[in-house]
Amino acid sequence: MEKLSRNNRVVAITKILTETPNKVVGLNKFSELLNAAKSTISEDIVIVRELLEKLEMGRIETISGAAGGIKFIPDMGSESKLEFCNELCDLLSEEGRIVPGNFVYLTDIMYNPQIISKAGVILSSYFKNMNIDYIVTVETKGIPLAYEVAKCLGIELVIIRRDNKITEGPTVTINYVSGTSGRIQQMSLAKKSMKSSSKCVFIDDFLRGGGTAQGIKDLLKEFDSELVGTGVLVDNIGIKNKRASEYITLIELEFDENTGELKVRPSEFIK
Amino acid sequence: MEKLSRNNRVVAITKILTETPNKVVGLNKFSELLNAAKSTISEDIVIVRELLEKLEMGRIETISGAAGGIKFIPDMGSESKLEFCNELCDLLSEEGRIVPGNFVYLTDIMYNPQIISKAGVILSSYFKNMNIDYIVTVETKGIPLAYEVAKCLGIELVIIRRDNKITEGPTVTINYVSGTSGRIQQMSLAKKSMKSSSKCVFIDDFLRGGGTAQGIKDLLKEFDSELVGTGVLVDNIGIKNKRASEYITLIELEFDENTGELKVRPSEFIK
Numbered sequence: 001m002e003k004l005s006r007n008n009r010v011v012a013i014t015k016i017l018t019e020t021p022n023k024v025v026g027l028n029k030f031s032e033l034l035n036a037a038k039s040t041i042s043e044d045i046v047i048v049r050e051l052l053e054k055l056e057m058g059r060i061e062t063i064s065g066a067a068g069g070i071k072f073i074p075d076m077g078s079e080s081k082l083e084f085c086n087e088l089c090d091l092l093s094e095e096g097r098i099v100p101g102n103f104v105y106l107t108d109i110m111y112n113p114q115i116i117s118k119a120g121v122i123l124s125s126y127f128k129n130m131n132i133d134y135i136v137t138v139e140t141k142g143i144p145l146a147y148e149v150a151k152c153l154g155i156e157l158v159i160i161r162r163d164n165k166i167t168e169g170p171t172v173t174i175n176y177v178s179g180t181s182g183r184i185q186q187m188s189l190a191k192k193s194m195k196s197s198s199k200c201v202f203i204d205d206f207l208r209g210g211g212t213a214q215g216i217k218d219l220l221k222e223f224d225s226e227l228v229g230t231g232v233l234v235d236n237i238g239i240k241n242k243r244a245s246e247y248i249t250l251i252e253l254e255f256d257e258n259t260g261e262l263k264v265r266p267s268e269f270i271k
Numbered sequence: 272m273e274k275l276s277r278n279n280r281v282v283a284i285t286k287i288l289t290e291t292p293n294k295v296v297g298l299n300k301f302s303e304l305l306n307a308a309k310s311t312i313s314e315d316i317v318i319v320r321e322l323l324e325k326l327e328m329g330r331i332e333t334i335s336g337a338a339g340g341i342k343f344i345p346d347m348g349s350e351s352k353l354e355f356c357n358e359l360c361d362l363l364s365e366e367g368r369i370v371p372g373n374f375v376y377l378t379d380i381m382y383n384p385q386i387i388s389k390a391g392v393i394l395s396s397y398f399k400n401m402n403i404d405y406i407v408t409v410e411t412k413g414i415p416l417a418y419e420v421a422k423c424l425g426i427e428l429v430i431i432r433r434d435n436k437i438t439e440g441p442t443v444t445i446n447y448v449s450g451t452s453g454r455i456q457q458m459s460l461a462k463k464s465m466k467s468s469s470k471c472v473f474i475d476d477f478l479r480g481g482g483t484a485q486g487i488k489d490l491l492k493e494f495d496s497e498l499v500g501t502g503v504l505v506d507n508i509g510i511k512n513k514r515a516s517e518y519i520t521l522i523e524l525e526f527d528e529n530t531g532e533l534k535v536r537p538s539e540f541i542k
Contacts, residue, residue, distance in 0.1 A: 004322070006278055007277055007278055007281055007318050007322075008318065008321075008325075010278055010281060010282050010285075011281050011282070011285045011319050011322040011323070012322055012326055012328070014281075014282045014285040014286055014289075015285055015289055015323065015328055018285075018286055018289065018290065019289065019388065020385060023385065033326070047278050047279065047282065048282050050279075051275070051279045051282040051283055052282070052286065054279075055283055055304070057283075057286055096463075099438065099439065099440035100440065101437050101438075103437060103438040104438075105438070105439065105440060105463060106438075107430075107439055107461060107463070107464055108427070108463070108464070111418075111421075111427055111428040111429065111430060111464075112427050112428075113418060113421050113422035113425075113427070113428065114294065114425075117290070117422065139410055139411045140410045140411060140414070140430060140432060141430075141438075143411070143414045143415065143418075143430075144414065144415075144418045144428065147382075147384060147387075147414075147415045147418060150384055151384035151388065154384075154385075156379070156382055156383055156384075157382040157384065157415065158382065159378075159382060159411060159412075159414075161411060166372050166374060166452065167370065167372075167374040167375075167376070167377075167412075167477075168370065168376065168378055169370035169371065169376060181437065190378060192367075192376060192378070192379070193378055193379070
C-alpha cells in the first residue's frame, strides 16, 4: 500500500480500536496495515487519544510488554449519560407502556440497538476495573444489553436458559423463586459454558425483588464461580428489601398502584 | 469549544458515524460539535470516506434534502470475509464440538462479541438494499447475531418467544414442527412488537430443515408482514429439501454419521 497521510491513518486507527473495545491491538498491526513506522503510529495514537478524551468518547490505554499495544475503553461523559437517561425516562413515560398486570412494556426499548448500545457503554463503565470474566444474563429480554456490556468489556457473554437444550450437552439446573410471577422456576447452564473460578456480572432489563439475581448466585456456585455485581436498565424502587446486593441501575421507577401513575427518573449513579 | 485541527475532526467523525450504522447524521451536528463550518466538515467527510473505502471498512453515503446528512454502511472486503470464515471453520473443527445427539456446540461462538460483531457485518451486507423493517429471530442462541445485523442495518430487532410472557401484553401464538427435535413447538410474539406490512429478515445460528423459518413465515402472516430473507451462521447442507427459501449462510457444514467426521467450509456466498 502507498503511504497514507496522518489524516488517513487516524481514521483507520479510530475505526479499528473502537470496534474491538478492550482488546489489545499491537502497534505492529497498525504499522503493517498503514505502512508507517511504529514511531509515526505512536504519534497518531496520541492524536486519537486526545480527541476521544476531549469529547469524552472513551479512553485509549497503553499496555506495555511483549504482548503490549493499545486498547479502547468505551465511556461517555456524565452530561451525555444524564441526557441519555432523561431521553429514556421520556420513552418510559409514553402512554401505553403499562400492560395488564401492571407490568411495564420494555421490549421495544430492550431490542433497539441505538438505545441498547449506549446503555451498554454506560453500564460497562461501572464494572470496567473489576476484572470480570463473564457477563451473565437469563433469557430473554436482557440479552442484547448483556451482549453490549460484554462487548464493551471485551469478554464473553453467558446466557442462562430456562430449560435445558439438547444442543448444549450436559447442563446444571437449579430452581428459584421468580419475583415477577412468584412461582418456582428453573435455570439451566451448560457445563461447557464457563470456566470455574470465574467472576461474573449479571445484566438484566428490570429489577424487582432480586429473586433472579439470587438464583444466578446459587447457579454460579455450582460452577465454583462468583457473582460480583448486577446491572439493570430499570429498577423498581417501590419493591423494598431486594435480594440483589451491589447493583447498578440507570433508571429508577416507582409505580403508584392507586393512581396508576408511573414515576421514572435517572438513578443516583447517573446524577 | 476551541477550533480543532482536521486530524482531530476526522477522528470524531469516524467515531460518531461508525457507532451508529445506517443512521443519518446531519452535517449540522458535526458542525456544532466540532465548531467548524459545514464546508470544512464536508471536506473532512471526503477524507473519512476515501480511507474507509480504500481499506474496505464500509461506505459513507450522502443523503440529500431537508432531512439529509451522511450515514455509515458497515461492510468488509471479500478477502477479510473469507479470512474470517476460515477462522470460524478452524473453531468449528476443534475437538469436543460434537455433543451427544450429534449436535454441534455453537454456544461459545454465538455469545462471543468479537466473532458475532464481524459475522453481523457480513450477514447485513447481503440485506442492505432490501429496505428491511425488522430483523427477527427466535430465542435464544441467535439473538446476539440478530442484534448485530439489526444494528448494522439501523433497524429494530424482534425476538419471537417460545412461550408467552406476562410482561408483554397480548400475544399471537402459532404451532410449528421443529427440525431439531421433530416435535411440535410454539412461537409467540407480542402484538405491540411489530407494525403491520413489515418486511422482515430471519437471522439464526444454525439451519437444519428450515422448520423454524417456515414457522416464522406463518407467524409473520398474522402480523400482515412478510419474511423476505433468512441468514444463518452455519447451514447443515447434509439435510436436503429445506423449507427455507432464499437464505444466506456463512459456513456450510456436513456431518458424516458413519465416521463421525465434521466437514466445514466457507459457503458459496463468501467465496
